[in-house]
Each structure stands twice: as C-alpha cells, then as structure tokens.
Amino acid sequence: MEITPKFTDFTELETRYRANLINSLSGFKSACLVGSVNTKGVYNLAIFNSVFHIGANPPLMGIVFRPDNGQRHTLENIRKTEYFTINHIHESIIVQAHQTSAKYGEDLSEFDETGLTPDIGTLHPAPYVEESVIRIGLKLNDELPVIANGTIILIAEIVELFLPTECLDPDGTLNLSMAGTVAISGLDGYFRTEKICRLSYARPGKFSEVIG
Amino acid sequence: MEITPKFTDFTELETRYRANLINSLSGFKSACLVGSVNTKGVYNLAIFNSVFHIGANPPLMGIVFRPDNGQRHTLENIRKTEYFTINHIHESIIVQAHQTSAKYGEDLSEFDETGLTPDIGTLHPAPYVEESVIRIGLKLNDELPVIANGTIILIAEIVELFLPTECLDPDGTLNLSMAGTVAISGLDGYFRTEKICRLSYARPGKFSEVIG
Numbered sequence: 001m002e003i004t005p006k007f008t009d010f011t012e013l014e015t016r017y018r019a020n021l022i023n024s025l026s027g028f029k030s031a032c033l034v035g036s037v038n039t040k041g042v043y044n045l046a047i048f049n050s051v052f053h054i055g056a057n058p059p060l061m062g063i064v065f066r067p068d069n070g071q072r073h074t075l076e077n078i079r080k081t082e083y084f085t086i087n088h089i090h091e092s093i094i095v096q097a098h099q100t101s102a103k104y105g106e107d108l109s110e111f112d113e114t115g116l117t118p119d120i121g122t123l124h125p126a127p128y129v130e131e132s133v134i135r136i137g138l139k140l141n142d143e144l145p146v147i148a149n150g151t152i153i154l155i156a157e158i159v160e161l162f163l164p165t166e167c168l169d170p171d172g173t174l175n176l177s178m179a180g181t182v183a184i185s186g187l188d189g190y191f192r193t194e195k196i197c198r199l200s201y202a203r204p205g206k207f208s209e210v211i212g
Numbered sequence: 213m214e215i216t217p218k219f220t221d222f223t224e225l226e227t228r229y230r231a232n233l234i235n236s237l238s239g240f241k242s243a244c245l246v247g248s249v250n251t252k253g254v255y256n257l258a259i260f261n262s263v264f265h266i267g268a269n270p271p272l273m274g275i276v277f278r279p280d281n282g283q284r285h286t287l288e289n290i291r292k293t294e295y296f297t298i299n300h301i302h303e304s305i306i307v308q309a310h311q312t313s314a315k316y317g318e319d320l321s322e323f324d325e326t327g328l329t330p331d332i333g334t335l336h337p338a339p340y341v342e343e344s345v346i347r348i349g350l351k352l353n354d355e356l357p358v359i360a361n362g363t364i365i366l367i368a369e370i371v372e373l374f375l376p377t378e379c380l381d382p383d384g385t386l387n388l389s390m391a392g393t394v395a396i397s398g399l400d401g402y403f404r405t406e407k408i409c410r411l412s413y414a415r416p417g418k419f420s421e422v423i424g
Contacts, residue, residue: 001345001376001391008335008372010271013384020384022268025348025370027300028388028395028405029265030239052264053241054276055361056234059222062276062358062365064266088239091408095419102414113416123220133213136237144356146274146367149267153274153365155358158237160220164213172225172232173398176240179213183240183395183405186385188412188423191405193240196303196394198401202314204325207307211400 020186028183031190033097034063035085035118035127036077038106043118043127045110046074047100049184051086059158061086061138067150073106078154082140083124087132090180094190096131123160133179135162169212173198232398240395243402245309246275247297247330247339248289250318255330255339257322258286259312261396263298271370273298273350279362285318290366294352295336299344302392306402308343335372345391347374381424385410 010018029049036044050064063086065075078084089097096114104113111118111127118127121137128135137160144153167179176193183191198212222230241261248256262276275298277287290296301309308326316325323330323339330339333349340347349372356365379391388405395403410424 001378003345003347003374004377006373006375006377006380010269010370015269017384018271019268020381021386022271022370023265024384024386024388025271025298025346025373026263026265026273027242027244027393028240030241032239050264051238052262052276053235053238054358054363055278056231057222057227058360059230059234059237060358060360060363061238064264064274066267086237094408095411098411098420099414102416104416133215134237135215141360142358144358144365146266146272146354146356148270148272148353148367148369151266151272153356155360157360158222158234161218161237162215163218165216165218166213168218169232172229172236173401174233174236176236176397176401177403181239182408183403185388185405186410189385189388189410190408191389191395192408193395193397193403193405196306196402196404198398199307199310200400202311204314204316208310 024186028185028191031089031182031184033087033089033100033129033132034074035087035129036074037081037125037127038073038077039080042107043109043111044073044077045100045116047097054155060141061156061158063154065152065154078140081125083126084138085126085128086136086138087129088134088179088181090133091182091192093131094182121160133164134181236398240397240403243301243394243396245299245301245312245341245344246286247299247341248286249293249337249339250285250289251292254319255321255323256285256289257312257328257341259309266367272353273368273370275366277364277366290352293337295338296350297338297340298348298350299341300346300391300393302345303394303404305343306394333372345376346393
C-alpha cells in the first residue's frame, strides 16, 4: 500500500469528515452497552465504544463521556446512583444495540424502545442486558476531567461478573471471539473477529512463541 | 451459552489469573506501537493495547500507562521530549511488535532488537514505524493520574498523520480491516477482523440501516 502524508492541519477538514477520520485512528474499540437507572426507576441503556482497561488489582475500568452529548442520561444516572453495568455486544444484537444511540427522552427506556431485556441483580440497582453473554457490574470510583475538550473519564471498580464458563481459558483469559463479542471501528462500523494467536510472555534475546 | 454468575470477590483469584481475566473484560482493544526518543537519541518502541479516542476537535487520543512497569521508558521519553508516535499493527508484524514488550535496557533500541525500521519525519523527533501503514504523530497535552491504582492517563493531540488513501471511505472513515490493523484481547491475544456492516445514524422510531 502506498502511504500518503495525508494531514497535518485538521482544522481544514469538514466537521463530519474529521469526526469519522479521527474516530478511526485509535484502532479497534470495544462494543458495549452501558446500563443505568435514574432516580425515577427508569432503566437507561446506551452504546459506548469508549470502555477501556485500567487495572486488574483492584479491578478497574474506564469509560469516556463526550462533551457534545447534551442529554448524557447515563452520566447523570451513574453520578446519582453510583452503579452501572457494561454488557458486551455480539453480532445478533448489533442493530438493537446501535439503536440505543438515538436520542430518547429521559422518561423512555431504551430497553422498551429496542426490545432488549433488563435483568436486575441483587447487588446493585443498575440493569444488565439479558441478551449479553458477558455482563459486568461496576461502582463509580472517580471522575477525571479532560481540560482540552471537556470530555469526562469515569473510573469504576468491577463488583460483579457474569460470563459463559466455556469461553474461559484455563489461565483466566476470556476467548472473546468464542463469546461472539464484536469490535467497533470509527463511529458506526461493526466487526467480527477471528483469533490469530496468543503469544508467550516476551523476553530479550528470543522471539515469543504461539501459545494458543 | 449458559451464563454463570462467576465472580464477585476478585481478591480470591490468583494474581496472573486475575490479570488475564480482567484484561479481557474491556472487550477488543487497539494494537499499537508507540515510538519515542530519549534525550541520548535512542529510539524506543513499545506495544500498547491501551490507546483510546478522546475527541475529534481538537484531535485527541488517550493512552494508559500501567503503574507496575518499573522501567517505563516510553512515559519518561514523552515527558521529556513531548512527542511520540502511534503506529497500527498488522498481521505480518505481530511477532516483532509483541517482542517490544521484553524488558530491554534504556540504551538498547527495540527497533534494533526486533528488526522494525524507524522512520523520522520533519515535524518532531519521535520515530514512526516504517512497516506500519497507519502512523500518527502526537504532542503531549495533559497527564491525568488515576488515584485508585497509580495508573497514568496521557492525553495527546494529533499533529501529523500518514495513511493509505485506498483505505479511506468517502466520508472520512478508515477501513481498518482493509488496512490490516489487528485487535488485541487480554494481554497477549491477537485477532484479525472482518467488517459486518456500518449502520446509519440512529433516530427514535425506526431501526438504523446498513450503510456499508
């Protein structure tokens, strides 16, 4: 492929073009549905491609909230109730998951509007998605403001986890391809995946080997 | 698949098992090589699975630095020189890319040790990876500490971009499958991807349509 020095001045780009391009540059992203509940008891569900790993001990995840979302029900709900869920998206629920990004009023539940099913546990009040095969319950830990653009990064601790045992390798690694979890690129592109390999822990002097 | 309520107390898990499991939960992650240079002029290259999108205007990316990496050459280099590069990883350079995670001394360049080729531009001193087809130059913008575990999130602004024009959709979206960019799951799992579809902007009352 010919590699072209394409851009250095991004302010020249049309707004939507720039959004599509820059959203593609961070590579493949996780595809998750975030479940929360408001103080009236309405279950909110929203698709996010900005969930990321922070650390394993304590088990922490991060999630980016964009400043340009005027409604931001999910962020408000998490601030008020402290709990939320992250539910992996697989291929057969992509259309319903994507539909949660439509701007519904705060009295409407995206569960009702998309046909996905809320599943409430005993540990906290936030709804899981019954159709998801990997479901994670989290408690708010911290809020980090990104000064440069008004974005907010939430840090949360994992408090509960549901998963299909058959997708778990003996060493604790989850086989996400087997679970059917999809990846997102850009704003609206959904991808299935196929495992190439796992590679052994790298040490100087010798290339790693395929371990699975 | 049977979904099992697998864990609520993560402190009971063996350290490595917990690391593998929790690293899998955030879903698919980007596979990137981060290039930097130290004050002696040695080119550093390190694989990261923690690059994420922050915003398009200004064009910002985030990257998570783990507290448990005693050497952290990349972070020190970025703090001192302000610039670094993010280079997408495709299938044919996975083994070399993974090898950059071995602990080399600060006077050794991972470029020399793995056989990848540094490519220096005119705008800043940080090395690109010549083998990568998508290469991004960035300038440090901010540093956010995660109190809960000592992790550091760097915020950086994109200042330069090289890409293969044939992978660019007319609306600015990059086709990462076509570019060969791989995804990572967990600590050491590499995945190829296949596009399922792009879906149209979601509006209430009607499910989105496939647009590509």
